[in-house]
Each structure stands twice: as C-alpha cells, then as structure tokens.
Amino acid sequence: MMRNTRKKNRAMVSSSEEIQSQVLDSCLTREILGQEGMASRETGLPDDPELRGLLDLARDCRRTLAVALPPEAAAAGREDILKRARNFTGSRKRSGGLFSGKLLRGRILRPLGIAAILVVLLAGAALASSTAGPDSFLYPLKQMLEKARYFSAMDDRSKARVEVSHANVRLDELLEMVDAGKPEYVSQLLADFDGRIGSAQTLAERAAAQGSPVEEILALIDSAQARRLTVLNEIIDKLPAEIRDAIARQEDGVMPGPVPEAPASQAPENSIPAGAGNIGAPAPVAPPAAVPDAPRAPTPGASQASPPAGQSPPAGPPGQAGDPGNAQPQALPSSPDKPRQHSSGPAEPPVNGVPAN
Amino acid sequence: MTFKRKPEKHKLKKLAQRAQKGNAEAFGQIYDQLHNQVYAYVLRQVRSRTDAEDIVAEIFLSAWRNMDRFDWKDAGLEPWLFRIARNSVIDHFRRVGRSRESGLGEEIKERASGETVEDAAETAWRQRELLAAIDRLSDEQRQVVLLRLVANLSSRQIGEVLEKSEGAVKALQYRALTNLRDILEHENDEKYEKEK
Numbered sequence: 001m002m003r004n005t006r007k008k009n010r011a012m013v014s015s016s017e018e019i020q021s022q023v024l025d026s027c028l029t030r031e032i033l034g035q036e037g038m039a040s041r042e043t044g045l046p047d048d049p050e051l052r053g054l055l056d057l058a059r060d061c062r063r064t065l066a067v068a069l070p071p072e073a074a075a076a077g078r079e080d081i082l083k084r085a086r087n088f089t090g091s092r093k094r095s096g097g098l099f100s101g102k103l104l105r106g107r108i109l110r111p112l113g114i115a116a117i118l119v120v121l122l123a124g125a126a127l128a129s130s131t132a133g134p135d136s137f138l139y140p141l142k143q144m145l146e147k148a149r150y151f152s153a154m155d156d157r158s159k160a161r162v163e164v165s166h167a168n169v170r171l172d173e174l175l176e177m178v179d180a181g182k183p184e185y186v187s188q189l190l191a192d193f194d195g196r197i198g199s200a201q202t203l204a205e206r207a208a209a210q211g212s213p214v215e216e217i218l219a220l221i222d223s224a225q226a227r228r229l230t231v232l233n234e235i236i237d238k239l240p241a242e243i244r245d246a247i248a249r250q251e252d253g254v255m256p257g258p259v260p261e262a263p264a265s266q267a268p269e270n271s272i273p274a275g276a277g278n279i280g281a282p283a284p285v286a287p288p289a290a291v292p293d294a295p296r297a298p299t300p301g302a303s304q305a306s307p308p309a310g311q312s313p314p315a316g317p318p319g320q321a322g323d324p325g326n327a328q329p330q331a332l333p334s335s336p337d338k339p340r341q342h343s344s345g346p347a348e349p350p351v352n353g354v355p356a357n
Numbered sequence: 358m359t360f361k362r363k364p365e366k367h368k369l370k371k372l373a374q375r376a377q378k379g380n381a382e383a384f385g386q387i388y389d390q391l392h393n394q395v396y397a398y399v400l401r402q403v404r405s406r407t408d409a410e411d412i413v414a415e416i417f418l419s420a421w422r423n424m425d426r427f428d429w430k431d432a433g434l435e436p437w438l439f440r441i442a443r444n445s446v447i448d449h450f451r452r453v454g455r456s457r458e459s460g461l462g463e464e465i466k467e468r469a470s471g472e473t474v475e476d477a478a479e480t481a482w483r484q485r486e487l488l489a490a491i492d493r494l495s496d497e498q499r500q501v502v503l504l505r506l507v508a509n510l511s512s513r514q515i516g517e518v519l520e521k522s523e524g525a526v527k528a529l530q531y532r533a534l535t536n537l538r539d540i541l542e543h544e545n546d547e548k549y550e551k552e553k
Binding site: 029061066086 | 381382384385388389392393396397400401410413414417418421480483484487488502505506507509511512527528530531534535537538541
C-alpha cells in the first residue's frame with residue numbers, strides 16, 4: 001500500500017515536472033520570439049510560485065548575459081572573415097583543383113572508376129569474343145574487332161594480310177562448328193572465307209600496281225586456299241547430305257577444274273564422295289618465286305572487283321567481303337576446265353605492273 | 358539588451374544555399390544575422406572579449422570552409438553553426454586551460470551606452486554572480502542555459518547541437534534553472550550569514 005502510494009507520488013511529481021518544463025519552455029519560446037512578453041503569458045498561468053521564480057530567473061539571465069559585438073568590431077570582423085573566405089575560395093580552386101576531396105571524388109575518381117570498369121568489361125568481352133564462334137552472342141563483337149583491325153591496317157599489303165588472317169580464322173571456326181555438331185554454319189563460313197580471300201587478292205593486286213612486293217601475301221593466300229581444301233576434305237563426310245550437296249553445288253560453280261598437277265578426277269584418294277564436286281582436289285600452291293615481282297593475274301571474281309588500271313579498286317571492307325549474303329566465291333574461276341591462274345603464275349604479262357584485265 | 362527577432366528560416370536557407378555555391382556575400386549576410394548569438398555564446402564561456410572575437414572569426418571561417426558538408430534540415434543552420442562553436446570553445450580551453458576569470462572592468466565595458474557606471478557595475482556584479490552559478494551546473498545543463506538564454510536557440514535546435522531529444526532538452530532546461538536558482542539562493546544565504 002505504502003509502496004503504491006510512493007510510486008503514485010513519484011509519478012505525479014515526475015508528471016508535474018514534465019508539465020512545468022513544457023510550460024517553462026513555451027514561455028521562454030514566446031519571449032525569445034518576441035511574440036508575447038512573459039508578463040502577459042504569466043497571467044494565463046496557474047499561480048505557481050516556483051514556475052514564476054524560474055521564469056524570473058530566466059528573464060534575468062537573458063537580460064544580464066545578453067551581449068553583442070560592438071558595430072565597428074562586427075564590421076571589421078565581417079570584412080576580415082569575408083577577405084579570408086575569398087582567399088580560401090581562391091586557394092581551394094587553385095590548389096584543390098585535382099586533389100580537394102569533393103572534386104577528387106565527384107569529378108575525377110568517379111568518372112575514372114566508371115571508365116576503368118568499362119575498359120575492364122570491354123577488354124574482357126573482347127578477350128572472350130576472340131574465341132567466339134558464329135553461334136556465340138559475342139560473335140558480332142568479334143566481327144567488329146576484325147573490322148577495326150582491318151581499318152587500322154595502314155596500307156593495302158597490311159590489309160591483305162589481315163584479310164588472309166581472318167579467312168584462316170573462318171576455317172578454324174568452321175572446324176569448331178563441325179566438331180560442335182553445328183554444320184549449318186559451314187556454308188556461311190565458307191562464303192565468308194571466299195569473300196576475304198577475294199578481297200585479299202584485290203588488295204594484293206593494288207599493292208602490286210603501286211610497286212610493292214606482294215610475294216609473301218600471294219603465298220599466304222595460296223596457303224589459305226590449300227588449307228581450305230584440306231579442311232573441306234576433312235569435314236565433308238561429317239556434314240549432313242543437304243549441306244554437303246549445297247557446298248558441292250557452290251564449289252561446282254566456283255571451283256577450278258582439275259588442275260594439271262592434281263586433277264580431281266585423277267586423285268581418288270583426295271576426292272570427296274559423289275555429289276561433292278571436285279573440292280577434294282588440293283589447290284596447287286604457287287611458290288612465291290614463281291611470281292617474280294609481278295602482280296598475279298586476278299581470279300575472275302577478284303577481277304570483277306578490280307577497276308581499270310589507274311583507278312583505285314574498291315578494296316571491300318571485311319564487313320562486305322565477309323558478309324555471307326553478298327560474299328560470292330569470287331576468288332575462284334568459274335570454268336571447271338580452266339586452271340587456276342593465280343597458282344600457275346600470271347596469265348598475261350602485266351603492263352607497267354598493272355594487270356592486263 | 359535584447360537580440361533582434363530570430364532570422365527567418367527560409368531566408369537563411371536561401372543564404373546557406375548560395376553560400377554553399379561559393380557566394381561569399383551570402384555568407385556575409387549569414388554572419389550579419391548570426392554573429393551576435395555566436396559571440397554571446399562564446400564570450401559567456403571564455404570571458405575575454407578578444408578571445409571571443411578571435412574564436413567567432415574562427416567559427417565562421419570553419420563554417421565557410423565546410424559549407425559543402427552542411428545539409429539543411431528542419432532545425433536550420435544554427436545547430437550546425439553552434440556545434441562548430443561548441444567545438445571551437447572546447448579547443449580554446451584545451452589550448453589555454455580552463456580559466457574563466459575575467460576582470461570586472463572588461464565586463465563593465467561591455468555594457469550598453471547610456472548606462473551609468475554605477476548601473477554598469479551593478480549589472481557586472483550580477484553578471485559575475487550568474488556566470489559563477491552557471492559554472493557550477495553540469496556541462497549539459499550549462500550548455501542548455503547558454504544556448505537557450507544567451508544564444509536564443511529553440512529546444513529542438515539545442516537538441517540537434519547536443520544530440521538529444523527535444524523533450525530531454527526541456528527537462529534539462531527546467532532542472533538547470535531550478536539548480537541555478539538553488540545555487541544563487543544558497544550563495545545569498547551564505548552572504549547574508551557572512552554579513553551578519
């Protein structure tokens with residue numbers, strides 16, 4: 001009973017103190033804001049001598065302790081602060097330039113960080129795309145990088161080298177696709193290969209016309225074409241009949257006939273099954289020495305792309321040359337009886353270093 | 358002597374925004390509005406006019422340097438400024454020691470013009486008495502009294518400075534005034550006893 005009463009009394013005291021502190025604060029706020037003087041506020045208060053005494057004391061404190069800077073000191077202080085503040089702004093702009101905290105974080109580090117992340121992402125994607133096949137979503141990136149490499153090559157010889165290199169990559173991809181059981185990409189990759197080789201030949205002709213040595217490039221082209229035949233022979237049995245037929249039709253239309261050294265009909269060990277045309281005939285590769293500093297005679301397909309002498313031939317960019325829709329196996333003669341001219345040396349002597357056709 | 362009415366909040370906000378963009382003139386206007394409050398708060402603690410003027414300059418310069426860190430809240434600019442002021446005073450005491458005695462002459466010099474020397478002396482004595490009593494309060498109670506009755510901050514703003522709730526500040530204020538009254542009454546009783 002006694003304990004309850006004490007608790008009750010304590011709660012009442014606490015509650016009374018809380019109310020008094022609220023009332024006191026309210027009165028002080030009014031006084032400070034100048035809305036209403038304490039005196040008028042007091043008239044509305046219950047007759048509480050303690051509260052009244054505290055308000056008097058607060059008023060006394062305010063009145064006695066209030067102090068202001070003398071106007072002249074305030075003006076001088078203002079001038080001094082503003083002068084130093086302006087100097088500080090200047091120095092912050094000058095010295096802070098790169099290294100002040102906010103600037104460093106906001107204008108330099110953040111963009112640098114974003115750029116670094118982008119570079120890492122792009123480099124990672126480029127690296128990953130270098131091994132991507134035509135069935136990969138990174139393949140367009142790979143093609144873009146190939147285009148970039150092509151356009152960054154300085155002269156026709158370099159561009160031709162790049163084209164041959166990319167043509168070889170197509171053959172690698174072709175093998176991968178067959179191994180992966182995706183033969184539907186074979187025709188497209190072959191067409192791309194042919195387009196690039198045709199483009200390389202055109203570029204080599206143009207370089208030769210300008211007097212540059214192109215033996216090395218011609219050798220590369222021949223080597224790539226020989227590899228093409230080897231690859232085709234390797235994969236032809238693994239392809240479904242319809243794809244094989246399509247390739248054979250394509251090859252019939254573009255492949256040279258039996259070359260004197262190794263005609264397809266006389267090379268049963270290399271020939272492909274019936275219906276596959278004569279793609280089994282290994283391409284004769286002309287030794288570079290066989291084309292002494294003269295431009296090779298272009299293949300019919302390539303010669304179509306070649307302008308008349310004196311004009312710059314359109315060296316098709318890899319996108320065009322490699323476009324499976326447009327790429328025709330231009331590099332090869334259409335007549336099955338006609339031997340491949342480029343592999344057995346120039347058909348006609350060049351006039352002033354420019355191919356006759 | 359009483360201060361002018363408190364600066365309007367929205368005006369201060371605009372000035373603060375302009376000052377944050379590097380406008381020194383806007384900062385000058387903030388100084389015009391708040392320097393007396395800051396000066397009074399500092400002077401009542403350090404008790405030396407020259408020290409107080411130097412510290413006020415330091416406070417405003419520090420505020421200018423750190424304006425970009427200031428984030429406007431409902432309580433306004435004052436709590437942020439008075440937190441700087443409080444820290445500056447603490448730093449000052451760390452440097453020079455906690456001596457708060459000042460000459461009576463300096464206190465008399467503070468009085469407003471038009472006041473007679475006798476009145477000024479009487480006020481100065483009362484002032485010393487009050488300040489001595491305030492010194493005997495706990496640190497939190499002393500801060501509440503100075504921020505509320507000298508710097509004219511609201512309970513909410515004091516709460517922001519001291520990192521306490523508004524209710525806690527009101528309770529501290531009530532207890533501080535009660536203690537102050539008790540201290541003064543006790544001193545008066547002692548004086549009376551001595552005089553007898």
